[in-house]
Amino acid sequence: MQITITDVHKRYGDVVALEGPSFEIPSGSTFGVLGTNGAGKTTLFGLLVGHDRPDAGRIEVGGIDVAEAGHSVRERVAFLPEHAGFPPAMTGREVLDVHARVRGLEARDRRIEDALETVGLADAADRAVSGYSNGMGRRLGLAAALIPDPPVLVLDEPTAGLDPRGVATFHRTIERIGRETDATVVLSSHVLSEVERLCDEVAILENGSLRAVGSVTELREETADGRVTVSLSPAADASRADLLEAVQGRGAVTETSEGFEVVCERDAAVALCGDLESDLVERFEVTEPGLEAAFHEALRDESDAPSTDTATEVRA
Numbered sequence: 001m002q003i004t005i006t007d008v009h010k011r012y013g014d015v016v017a018l019e020g021p022s023f024e025i026p027s028g029s030t031f032g033v034l035g036t037n038g039a040g041k042t043t044l045f046g047l048l049v050g051h052d053r054p055d056a057g058r059i060e061v062g063g064i065d066v067a068e069a070g071h072s073v074r075e076r077v078a079f080l081p082e083h084a085g086f087p088p089a090m091t092g093r094e095v096l097d098v099h100a101r102v103r104g105l106e107a108r109d110r111r112i113e114d115a116l117e118t119v120g121l122a123d124a125a126d127r128a129v130s131g132y133s134n135g136m137g138r139r140l141g142l143a144a145a146l147i148p149d150p151p152v153l154v155l156d157e158p159t160a161g162l163d164p165r166g167v168a169t170f171h172r173t174i175e176r177i178g179r180e181t182d183a184t185v186v187l188s189s190h191v192l193s194e195v196e197r198l199c200d201e202v203a204i205l206e207n208g209s210l211r212a213v214g215s216v217t218e219l220r221e222e223t224a225d226g227r228v229t230v231s232l233s234p235a236a237d238a239s240r241a242d243l244l245e246a247v248q249g250r251g252a253v254t255e256t257s258e259g260f261e262v263v264c265e266r267d268a269a270v271a272l273c274g275d276l277e278s279d280l281v282e283r284f285e286v287t288e289p290g291l292e293a294a295f296h297e298a299l300r301d302e303s304d305a306p307s308t309d310t311a312t313e314v315r316a
């Protein structure tokens with residue numbers, strides 16, 4: 001189910017939480033919302049799931065205005081909040097049964113079995129929640145969200161506070177939902193590698209405004225620069241200064257003990273490698289920008305931005 005966010009504004013007193021972001025979340029996609037602390041992610045999710053109303057602008061889920069839809073939005077959008085707690089004395093299965101009854105769902109047993117299976121809790125279903133690990137608790141929250149078979153799943157920082165094994169299990173669960181259901185999954189995270197792994201598309205927010213939106217590949221290629229690292233051969237010693245001068249116009253050049261590095265657009269980086277005379281070059285490497293570089297570039301935060309991530313081409 002497609003989600004359309006149009007010029008949404010929200011303030012809390014003097015604090016502007018959202019200042020007009022507009023973007024679309026394609027039906028059936030896994031979509032990541034990224035941003036620094038206080039960027040407006042949780043506020044946006046609160047509006048998306050109908051907990052709050054925007055001061056101006058619209059959010060539509062499957063063509064229906066969430067602010068006008070009232071409680072019926074719950075039939076379309078399921079929410080896993082950042083902190084979901086459950087009565088500790090109940091078993092996982094009992095928790096899900098209560099969720100299913102409250103929603104008035106039919107075929108409850110089948111739905112509960114399916115949800116437990118999807119999140120990998122079938123074996124632990126009859127244990128008390130008090131004995132669940134943090135990660136199991138998060139997955140139980142996800143199972144509760146999945147029970148009504150919602151067209152849209154909104155997950156606020158779903159892996160925050162989990163250990164690496166819990167994170168890996170949660171990732172597999174989200175990938176499975178992406179593969180096996182038609183659900184549109186919207187998640188927020190501070191972990192860029194997680195978003196890069198799970199999401200088809202990403203929006204980057206800062207101070208309530210949209211800074212960038214697109215597929216992870218688009219953001220990598222359009223928003224951030226690549227890097228060429230060149231080690232010169234001894235044959236280049238005599239012409240080192242000329243070589244450095246020749247590459248000056250190609251991007252930001254830094255001399256290194258072995259040669260030089262040039263940070264420039266990815267296409268320019270590849271072209272530069274092709275232009276270098278092979279007998280003067282011992283080795284070069286083109287490093288593609290990753291989402292982390294794109295994120296920092298979108299926020300124009302040069303100070304601590306690693307500009308490159310993945311090495312893609314090495315030639316001796």
Ligand SMILES: Nc1ncnc2c1ncn2[C@@H]1O[C@H](COP(=O)(O)OP(=O)(O)OP(=O)(O)O)[C@@H](O)[C@H]1O
Pocket residue numbers: 012015016017035036037038039040041042043044
């Ligand atoms: N109920 C509230 N009352 C007052 N200010 C609020 C309220 N909720 C959010 N804000 C403010 O709105 C801005 C956006 O907050 P929000 O929680 O949406 O950001 P976030 O991107 O989810 O941040 P984080 O990554 O830290 O969770 C912040 O400046 C925050 O302090």
